[in-house]
Each structure stands twice: as C-alpha cells, then as structure tokens.
Amino acid sequence: MTIRTTPIALAAAVAAASLLSVAASAQTPDASKEKCYGVSMAGHNDCASAGNNSCSGQSKVDYDAKAWKLVAKGTCTAMEVMAKDGMKHKGMLAPM
Secondary structure, three states, X not given: OOOOOHHHHHHHHHHHXXXXXXXXXXXXXXXXXXXXXXXXXXXXXXXXOOOOOOOOOOOOOOOOOOEEEEEEOOOHHHOEEEOOXXXXXXXXXXXX
C-alpha cells in the first residue's frame, strides 16, 4: 500500500467495523419479549410474517393476524382487543 491509499483503507476498515457492530446489536433478541400477532393497530406493528408487509409500521389494518408487535413475555395470549365490528379476540403467538 502506498502512503496515499492507507487513510482510505483505514477509513473503510473503521466503517466496516461500525456496521458489523450495529448489525450484531440489532439481531440480539430480547428474552423478556415475545412476538404477539393480531394486537397492533394499523401502522404500529413491529413487523409481520412473510408476504404480508415489509415490516415495521407497514400494516394497513388494525389487529392484522399476520402482523406482530413485541410485548412482555407471557402477556400475549391474555391481551384482548376489540375489532371495529365489535368482535373481541386475544393475541396469538403465531400468525394466522
């Protein structure tokens, strides 16, 4: 390496290390939380099962059975929501 390319290589290495650090922390699951399907309002979901929407905040309907929200572990199936038609249902640990 020449003197001219060393700063560029160093900057690239620092940038790569930063990106790897962010990616690793984003993938670390929180053991105190669980995915709860069917309890999020439209646009307030954390993500969704495959093919439903791209992810966070993309749900188009309230209480979408394929969209999930992270909730405290052990509370999902006890959550009760009321749909616009007046029907009540509880959170689910798997998409429908």
